Amino acid sequence: MDRGLPLGCPTGVTETQTALTTVSMQFYIRSSGNISPQNTFGQVPFLAEAVVSGPGKFSCLEPDYRQYIDAKMIRRMSRIIKMGVAAAQECLKAAGLQMPDAIITGTAYGCLEDTGLFLTKMVEQQEELLTPTAFIQSTHNTVGAQIALMLQCHNYNNTFVHRGFSFESALLDAAMLLGERPASQILVGGLDEITGYSHELLSRLGLYKGAGSRGSAGLFSGQSSGTIGGEGACFFVVTGSRREGDWASVDAMTTFYKPDSMQTTCRYVDSFLDSQGLAPADIDLVITGRNGDFRGDEIYRHLLKDVLGNPCHIPYKHLCGEYPTSTAFAIWLAARILQSGSVPAAAGTGPAKTIRRVLVYNHYHNIHHSLFMLTAC
Amino acid sequence: MSAPVFIAGLGVVSAIGNNVAECLTAFQSQQAGLGSITHLNTIHSGQLPAGEVKMDNDALALKAGLPPHISRTALLSTIAAREAWQDAGLHRLRGLRTGFVSANTVGGMDKTEHFFQQFLPDHRHGRLREIIHHECGSITELTADQLGIRDYITTISTACSSSANAIAFGSRLIQFNAVDVVVAGGVDALARFTLNGFHTLMILDHQFCRPFDDNRKGLNLGEGAGYVVLVSQKVAGLLGQTMYCRLSGYANANDAYHQTASSPEGTGSFLAMRSALEMSGLEPGDIDYINLHGTGTQNNDIAEGTAIRRLFDPNYPKMSSTKSFTGHTLGASGGMEAVFSALSIRHGIIYPSLRLETPMKELPFVPQTKFLKDVPVNHVLSNSFGFGGNCTSLVFSK
Numbered sequence: 001m002d003r004g005l006p007l008g009c010p011t012g013v014t015e016t017q018t019a020l021t022t023v024s025m026q027f028y029i030r031s032s033g034n035i036s037p038q039n040t041f042g043q044v045p046f047l048a049e050a051v052v053s054g055p056g057k058f059s060c061l062e063p064d065y066r067q068y069i070d071a072k073m074i075r076r077m078s079r080i081i082k083m084g085v086a087a088a089q090e091c092l093k094a095a096g097l098q099m100p101d102a103i104i105t106g107t108a109y110g111c112l113e114d115t116g117l118f119l120t121k122m123v124e125q126q127e128e129l130l131t132p133t134a135f136i137q138s139t140h141n142t143v144g145a146q147i148a149l150m151l152q153c154h155n156y157n158n159t160f161v162h163r164g165f166s167f168e169s170a171l172l173d174a175a176m177l178l179g180e181r182p183a184s185q186i187l188v189g190g191l192d193e194i195t196g197y198s199h200e201l202l203s204r205l206g207l208y209k210g211a212g213s214r215g216s217a218g219l220f221s222g223q224s225s226g227t228i229g230g231e232g233a234c235f236f237v238v239t240g241s242r243r244e245g246d247w248a249s250v251d252a253m254t255t256f257y258k259p260d261s262m263q264t265t266c267r268y269v270d271s272f273l274d275s276q277g278l279a280p281a282d283i284d285l286v287i288t289g290r291n292g293d294f295r296g297d298e299i300y301r302h303l304l305k306d307v308l309g310n311p312c313h314i315p316y317k318h319l320c321g322e323y324p325t326s327t328a329f330a331i332w333l334a335a336r337i338l339q340s341g342s343v344p345a346a347a348g349t350g351p352a353k354t355i356r357r358v359l360v361y362n363h364y365h366n367i368h369h370s371l372f373m374l375t376a377c
Numbered sequence: 378m379s380a381p382v383f384i385a386g387l388g389v390v391s392a393i394g395n396n397v398a399e400c401l402t403a404f405q406s407q408q409a410g411l412g413s414i415t416h417l418n419t420i421h422s423g424q425l426p427a428g429e430v431k432m433d434n435d436a437l438a439l440k441a442g443l444p445p446h447i448s449r450t451a452l453l454s455t456i457a458a459r460e461a462w463q464d465a466g467l468h469r470l471r472g473l474r475t476g477f478v479s480a481n482t483v484g485g486m487d488k489t490e491h492f493f494q495q496f497l498p499d500h501r502h503g504r505l506r507e508i509i510h511h512e513c514g515s516i517t518e519l520t521a522d523q524l525g526i527r528d529y530i531t532t533i534s535t536a537c538s539s540s541a542n543a544i545a546f547g548s549r550l551i552q553f554n555a556v557d558v559v560v561a562g563g564v565d566a567l568a569r570f571t572l573n574g575f576h577t578l579m580i581l582d583h584q585f586c587r588p589f590d591d592n593r594k595g596l597n598l599g600e601g602a603g604y605v606v607l608v609s610q611k612v613a614g615l616l617g618q619t620m621y622c623r624l625s626g627y628a629n630a631n632d633a634y635h636q637t638a639s640s641p642e643g644t645g646s647f648l649a650m651r652s653a654l655e656m657s658g659l660e661p662g663d664i665d666y667i668n669l670h671g672t673g674t675q676n677n678d679i680a681e682g683t684a685i686r687r688l689f690d691p692n693y694p695k696m697s698s699t700k701s702f703t704g705h706t707l708g709a710s711g712g713m714e715a716v717f718s719a720l721s722i723r724h725g726i727i728y729p730s731l732r733l734e735t736p737m738k739e740l741p742f743v744p745q746t747k748f749l750k751d752v753p754v755n756h757v758l759s760n761s762f763g764f765g766g767n768c769t770s771l772v773f774s775k
Contacts, residue, residue: 103631108512110534115570122573123493127420135574136637136764139482140513140534145765148631154648157631157767158542162514162532169531176549201496205505257527367518 027178028246028377029335030185030237033091035060035083036320036329037216037230038346042090046336050319050346053216056208057194057229058321069150076133077146078113080193083233084143085150088187092151095237101184102156103144104173105191106166108324110140112195143191143233164364166190167325168255174238175253182240189235190328199229207322209292219292219318227291230321234328236335242377248335248358251373252276258367265299265369266307269361272371284355285337286313287330289362291322299363308359314348327362327370334358338376382548383613383620384773386465386606388457388562389716391703392428392599395440396460401720404728407748409702411585411597416449417487417567425581427567428599428704442523448485448510449566449600451519453709457602458520458560465606467558470615474556476529478547479517479604480539480563482708485510487568516564529556534708536763537670538629539563541711541771544605545627551609558612562604562712571707572598578637586673586705588698589682589744591735596672599704603713621719625756625774626657632766638676643684645768646670650688650758653770662692663756664772666727668714669744670760671698672705681760682740693742694758695749701731711761711769718757718773726750 034040037058038051051061060083065074068086077085084105092100118134136142141159148157156177160169167190174188202208209226216228242249254272259265273280286308288300304313320329337343338358343350360372389396392410393403403410414422416429430437430453437452438445441459458477467473488507496503510516517532529550533543540563547561565571575581575598582595605621613620630652632645639646654661670681685696699717700706706713721727727749736743755775762768 108514110513118574119490119493119570120497122569123490123497127569127573130573130577132574132577132637135570135577138574139536139764141536141763141765141767142636144535145631145636145767148633148766149636152633154631154633154644156629157535157765158533158546158629159535159767160531161512161534162517162530163512165514165531172555173546176553179553200500201505201508205509255529257521257530 025175025179026249026251027175027238027240028242029248029250030239030246031091031094032234032236032332033087033094034234034332035062035087036232036234037061038319046340047344047346053228055211055213055215057199058216059194060231078111078137080111080113080191081137081143081146084191085146087233088147088189088235091235091237092187095185097185097237099151099153100155100187102177102186103147103153104158104170104186104188105144106160106170106325107140107191108161108163108166109192109198110161111138111142112193112198114138116195116197164324164368165255167328168370171253178240185237185239187235188238189233190325191233192231192323192325194229194231202229216318220290223294225293225295227293227322230317230323230326232320232329234332246377248338248374249377251375253372255368255370259369262299262302266303269303269307269371276373280309280311283311283357283359284351284353285358286311287334287358287360288313288315289317290315291317296366299366312351314343314350319347324364330360330362331372334360334374338374380552381610382551382607382624384605384622384624384719385608385613385616385620386461387621387716387719388459388461388464389603389713390430390453390457391601391713392430393702395432397716403702405748407729407731409585409731411704417569419569419572421572421576425576425583426585426597428597429567430600443519446506447519448488448516450481450485450487450564451510451516453566453600453602454479454516454520454564455523458524458604461560461604461606462524466616466618467606473558473612474528475526476547476550476556476559477517477521477524477526478531478543478559478561479520480533480543480708481513481516481565482534482536482539483565483568483570484513484516486570487566490569526560535767536765537707537710538761538763538767538769539708539711541761541769542629544624544711544715544771545629545769547607548624548627551607557609559607560604561607562715563708564602565600565706565708567598567600580674582673585732586701587732588669588671588673588701588730589678589737590733591737593673593675593678595674597704599706601703601706601709601713603709603716605715605719622722622773622775624771626653626772628652628656629769632768634766637764639680639762641680643680645766646681646760646762647684647687649768649770650684650760653772657772657774659756659772661689664694664758665754666721666757667694667696668718668757668759669696669698670762671700673700677762678737679739681762682737686740695727695745697728697730697745699728714759715771718759721757722754722773722775725752725754727752
């Protein structure tokens with residue numbers, strides 16, 4: 001690698017499965033715009049109190065869009081487009097940035113509301129007398145495109161749509177662009193919405209705890225299967241050249257797909273730390289993707305005990321619910337914690353010392369696993 | 378571009394053939410794959426021609442090694458990706474870090490729209506197996522699992538430039554030494570959702586499309602998949618055979634003009650082509666052939682043509698739209714046209730634009746209308762421009 005970036009695969013993990021593609025390259029989080037089920041948007045205190053949900057789903061607290069989007073456009077846009085565009089605008093404002101060098105989004109489901117709308121009309125009207133608006137806005141790149149259009153931004157623009165890797169891929173794309181041009185400032189985000197149809201269908205598929213459950217407050221009590229549906233639109237400005245006031249540094253990240261056993265997962269996590277020259281004791285806090293599903297959460301329990309030496313750890317999905325791009329919320333949480341040095345009570349209990357290094361680990365249905373290492377700036 | 382990335386294998390399935398050899402034969406005989414819709418169940422069959430792959434789902438499933446109830450998108454993807462994989466001869470090498478970067482626009486929509494017919498009248502109805510592969514990424518995983526690829530997997534969806542972006546992203550993964558090999562490209566199966574969507578936009582031609590003709594009336598949709606196998610220099614050396622070509626440049630720009638229409642001056646197209654040429658270190662005059670985006674809509678062809686005039690005037694390379702053979706395959710088009718571009722270099726051939734009778738009066742150039750062979754082709758530019766202003770150009774070099 002002639003750019004002098006230490007990338008590549010750690011050795012020693014190739015016995016049963018091949019490489020773990022780790023990208024060890026430092027970049028900085030300059031700002032964020034986060035629309036989530038919590039009070040996270042705009043100039044607000046860091047999780048002053050936890051918002052709790054009822055059973056089933058955890059919906060975003062939406063801002064007044066009028067200060068971000070033209071009133072005529074607000075009426076035409078679906079929720080996910082409004083949330084995405086507003087989060088992006090707020091993020092740019094916080095960074096004092098008018099024109100990002102790239103716009104990269106990750107979304108597993110894309111624009112579900114418009115998709116469902118066009119699909120329903122098409123089926124009910126038997127392909128007759130259809131209008132184009134919902135179709136036009138149903139494509140997965142709509143949010144990235146709308147942001148470019150509003151900013152008149154002709155720069156790099158990409159959209160990743162790979163389930164539990166969507167945000168991770170977007171962030172890797174950003175990291176590689178920063179490797180090529182470190183001074184760039186890139187707008188990168190993860191977003192997914194819950195719609196009536198999607199919640200109904202994912203419920204039928206058995207993803208969520210039933211109507212008798214206690215919602216987000218009781219997510220981790222008992223030993224039941226299923227989780228709570230969530231959503232969010234969270235953007236970041238990231239850059240390769242650090243400035244005073246940046247929130248946190250992302251030092252490394254990796255993903256792995258369908259590990260064949262718990263041992264493989266453990267080995268991958270272990271080798272991720274190794275590749276950073278870190279021991280478990282170097283990590284002040286682990287943020288896990290526990291979601292209340294008894295079987296899926298076993299993986300976190302196992303890992304915390306056997307690989308990470310019972311570190312101080314907190315979950316995050318009691319704040320935002322489960323969705324494929326929830327790691328964007330987790331990165332936001334990690335960066336805010338590193339900025340403030342401690343864990344807000346609404347999120348959980350942190351260590352007594354000032355937090356300098358955070359590991360984020362999430363798996364999505366034990367198919368998509370992702371690891372991020374962040375440090376204080 | 379610092380570390381060179383080579384193309385070691387090709388795979389394609391389209392309206393003009395179920396593999397690379399069949400597509401080449403169709404090009405040589407100037408035989409388009411457009412016709413009445415027969416496999417897709419739609420009220421528009423007989424009215425709107427399309428470029429369907431000439432196999433039903435049972436036959437595709439048998440060829441793909443997947444169950445026949447799986448989305449046609451995954452069947453097409455698996456067939457083309459496997460052809461590319463085998464063509465590259467990668468089964469001979471072990472221990473390589475391999476990625477699969479695919480693209481599509483509507484995932485398993487063909488099954489979802491069938492599900493909705495049962496679901497809408499009664500929300501307890503509909504077979505759930507028809508929606509479990511609705512997500513774009515799920516289609517990618519079905520194919521990756523068939524090929525045994527697991528080191529890096531992702532999916533890109535930027536409308537009609539999706540698979541061109543997949544190829545550019547795959548190349549960067551190799552340049553950053555994150556993996557050694559990437560199978561990159563894309564797929565889309567014809568779906569009622571997209572057919573009706575494009576129909577509402579009134580950009581579908583009721584006859585066979587005529588890209589870059591003054592009397593063009595719109596595009597024909599198509600379906601298919603196209604993948605290239607990208608390898609690092611090290612892997613190219615290990616494989617030993619002659620590589621098809623290098624991916625010498627790529628660029629992504631946004632038109633930032635309108636959600637579905639291109640700017641009249643083709644700003645995004647111009648920026649993508651210019652930056653891709655810059656990366657490859659080439660002058661416009663070095664390009665021997667442009668595989669046009671060339672959809673056949675009023676809007677695309679004038680925008681793309683204007684951008685080409687701005688960049689290439691007065692040295693116009695040969696150019697054509699292979700969509701006049703295959704239809705516009707949306708998320709697959711960049712991948713399929715990358716395959717055709719690599720074949721143009723390998724075999725020294727230029728594809729014609731079919732049915733071009735009256736050249737556009739606004740443009741000083743005319744695309745190629747006859748199949749040419751034994752032409753030296755050293756550098757090919759391939760354009761893919763999509764909704765949302767997403768414009769991507771790729772440059773392939775001998």
